[in-house]
Amino acid sequence: MLDHSISHIVKKLFDIDLEKVVIEFPKEVSFGDVALPLAMQLGKQLKKNPREVAEALVKAIEAERLPEIAKIEVAGPGFINITFTPEYLIGQIKGGFEKFQQENTSKKILLEYGSENIAKSMTVGHLRSNIIGQACANMYKALGWKVTSDSHIGDWGLQFGKLIVAYHLWGDKATIEKDPINELVKLYVHFHEEEEKDETLTDQARAEFTKLEKGDIENKKLWQWFYDASMKEFHELHKILDVHHDTELGESFYLPWLNHIVELCKEKKIAVVGEDSSVYIDFGKGKQPLYILKKDGSTLYSTRDLAAIEYRLTEYPDLKRMVYFVDYSQRPYFEQLFATAKKLDWYCDFTHAYFGLVRLPEGKMSTRKGNVVYLRELIAEGIKRAQEILEEKKVDLPDTEKEELAKMVALGAIKFGDLVHNRASDVVFSWDTAISFDGDTSAYLQYTYARIKSIMRKGDYEEKVVNKVVFTLPIEHHLLSFIYRFPTIVARAADTYEPHVLAQFLLHVAALFNQFYNDVPVLKANNDDEKETRLYLISQVANTLKNGLGLLGISVPEKM
Secondary structure (H helix, E strand, O other): OHHHHHHHHHHHHHOOOOOOOOOEOOOOHHHOOEEEOHHHHHHHHHOOOHHHHHHHHHHHHHHHOOOOEEEEEEEOOOEEEEEEOHHHHHHHHHHOOHHHHHHHOOOEEEEEOOOOEOOOOOEHHHHHHHHHHHHHHHHHHHOOOEEEEEOOOEOOOHHHHHHHHHHHHHOOHHHHHHOHHHHHHHHHHHHHHHHOOOOHHHHHHHHHHHHHHOOOHHHHHHHHHHHHHHHHHHHHHHHHHOOOOOEOOOHHHHHHHHHHHHHHHHHOOOEEEOOOOOEEEOOOOOOOOEEEEOOOOOEOHHHHHHHHHHHHHHHOOOEEEEEEOOEHHHHHHHHHHHHHHHHOOOOOEEEEOOEOOEEEOOEEOEOOOOEOOEHHHHHHHHHHHHHHHHHHOOOOOOHHHHHHHHHHHHHHHHHHHHHOOOOOOOEEOOHHHHOOOOOOOHHHHHHHHHHHHHHHHHOOOOOOOOOOOOOOOHHHHHHHHHHHOHHHHHHHHHHOOOHHHHHHHHHHHHHHHHHHHHHOOOOOOOOHHHHHHHHHHHHHHHHHHHHHHHHOOOOOOOOO
């Protein structure tokens, strides 16, 4: 391994033990396959000019005659650029994620995403948590981590008191059973409209929720009905989106632990009992407290989140990371939650992988105000538009295959259109941007993949193990070098919970392939060796696009 060889050379030259050899990728592929900023780091320690340190390192590395290195040189203030042999790159590409899987085989991570609220339709706002979380789950699995994904369903709280009141006042069982979610949403919206005129409705809702908390049989039946109808809807949409959860432990699951959590916080002397009998975590003067018990004795979602943390750390011993995919408006809350966990001596790498909100041009979406775009609407419109494009282009496929292709292209456009952007950015929703098939889109990547598969079929190429390739042009090595980066790019995207890093990389791969194919003959190469080499190269591009899009939850068509 290169990093081991470099560590050995540094020890021999400077008597320094390196914890880690940082390996970067040059901005331009023509500079080399990798770049080492090592000399800058060592220059500070040794109090020497980094360029002189780099030159000494290069001389020592050359003396070792490492078989994987074809060229090594110093660049700029002290970067060491290395170009590998094609054979080495091929071996690394063949190994795929093996290096990372060996490193991560015992590491455990829990990702919480989705976490929809019962009795509310999924809107385009719910898309982000689901697809960003799922992409990260896919990447961590590929990298060898033991992954648990959980949807912390919002199935408890005052909103159920509101729904129960609304159902008794305006609901009709037969009407709701025909279209449960839409009718429940109507009741929820209607309640909030009436609540503005009649404040006693809020008190009625609190009373009904208190009855539910105390185990009232009728209210429990209504709660179960709302829950079952909602979960059916969520599961249908998750299946369409190819989103999966290992567990779906909602807030209600943690009810038996809540008294224990409150008492534990008191025992640890991190909780304060207020004059009104409320209980809260005090973070000091001038800082907002975190309430875990209301003055009426009811718990809050913070209490349930703390119970979830304790449960997870017990259920999954040696859990290394716990990650929450929730929008950035909750940042102050998660800072308090994680600080409380630390006060309770619960050790884990807690992360709030926050994302921006999906907004309408006129402002924030709100179910209670009725100004939302539902996810089913978006998917249906996407498929409709994809079908229209396939008809325009006169795609020659049987009707069933054409329908599947339209669905694949539409879902790809919806997902990639979100994942290609930094998750922290807000998204202003418009139909044209949410369902785009032009420019830097998944349709472009899907088309590039299908185009490569068509070339391979025309060349009667069957993928096989290649131990040697014959390069005659620099762009051939550049393309191979870029594909070699794939596992490291996935590792970087996973480590920061930023799927856009992978999405942008795939766009670069496709662009480099299209440049290569426009400039270099593949099927009409000068000889069989050139042809085999180039077919092998483009087959690896196809594999990278397929595997990369797969990690983002997007399928690719063999024909398009």
